[in-house]
Amino acid sequence: QVNLVESGGGLVQAGGSLRLSCASPRSIFNIYVMGWYRQAPGKQRELVATITKDGNTNYQNSVKGRFAISRDNAKNTVNLQMNNLKPDDTAVYYCNAKYVLTNYWGQGTQVTVSS
Secondary structure, three states: OOOOEEEEOOOEOOOOOOEEEEEEOOHOOOOEEEEEEEEEEOOOOEEEEOOOOOOEEEEOHHHHOOEEEEOOOOOOOOEEEEEEHHHOOOOEEEEEEEEOOEEEEOOEEEEEOOO
């Protein structure tokens, strides 16, 4: 069992910022594609952003220009800086590590954006 530990969620007003972090075992962090997904009430889980071990990033269109994913290789963490947050960003955010057909998930952290 791989333990991905998330932190940084909370309640923020629209237009505000939050930073999420996810700590991973080094063996996973060095190989897997790391990412963030989110799931709002009544909706399917969706991709927010991913980053490869080489630093290549991919974003959902709705967060481009507002969110930034990054890796801290010294700490084996992946971060998601979220700026200009909107009420539609309200969801449980999950850290993900993916390699071929293997997926590991964190337990999730709640992000709530009030209007």
